[in-house]
Amino acid sequence: MMGGNEMDNANKEWLKIPNEIRNQLIRNVWCATCSDVVKITNYVIQSHKLGIILDGKCGTCGQEVSRIIEK
Numbered sequence: 001m002m003g004g005n006e007m008d009n010a011n012k013e014w015l016k017i018p019n020e021i022r023n024q025l026i027r028n029v030w031c032a033t034c035s036d037v038v039k040i041t042n043y044v045i046q047s048h049k050l051g052i053i054l055d056g057k058c059g060t061c062g063q064e065v066s067r068i069i070e071k
C-alpha cells in the first residue's frame with residue numbers, strides 16, 4: 001500500500017528536476033514492444049529505491065513502460 005506522503009515526496013523529487021530535463025526524460029523511455037525510444041504518457045511518479053520511477057504508457061503502442069531516474 002502506498003502512503004500519500006511517499007507519493008508527494010516522489011513528486012517533489014521530480015519537480016526539482018529542471019523542466020527542460022524532465023521533458024527530455026519523458027521523451028526518452030525505452031519501450032520493449034516498439035524496440036525503440038518513445039514518449040511516456042499518462043505517467044505517475046513513484047518512489048524507487050534508486051530514486052524515483054515514472055510509470056506510464058508508451059505514447060506509440062500503449063504498452064506499459066517505466067523509467068527509473070536515479071538520484
Ligand SMILES: [Zn+2]
Nearest residue numbers: 031034058061
Ligand atoms: Zn511502444
